[in-house]
Amino acid sequence: MxxxxxxxxxxxxxxxxxxxxPNKxxxxxxxxxxEAAGALQRAADRNKSWDEADEADD
Known part of the structure; x- marks a missing residue:
């Protein structure tokens, strides 16, 4: 454990x-x-959120 x-x-x-x-x-x-099992979904959700924020700033 x-x-x-x-x-x-x-x-x-x-x-x-x-x-x-290795951590890389x-x-x-x-x-x-x-939480680790959801890492890829969490990263995808954050990327989408950041992309939407960038579009709103343009």
Whole structure:
């Protein structure tokens, strides 16, 4: 069990504990395994929000 550090590995497309792939291949850290599992959706939602904000500024 991890000490609260969870990551989403972009290379293997899975959640990993602290001991895993190099950080350059991961998103995180997250406090829970569930949060890490939602990393790609969270990134997509943020990107969409930022794109909409940029369009509103133009």
């Amino acid at each position: 991890s000490d609260g550090q969870w990551w989403f590995c972009l290379k293997h497309m899975r959640v990993e504990p602290d001991q895993g792939c 291949d991961r998103l995180g850290p997250y406090a829970t395994e569930q």
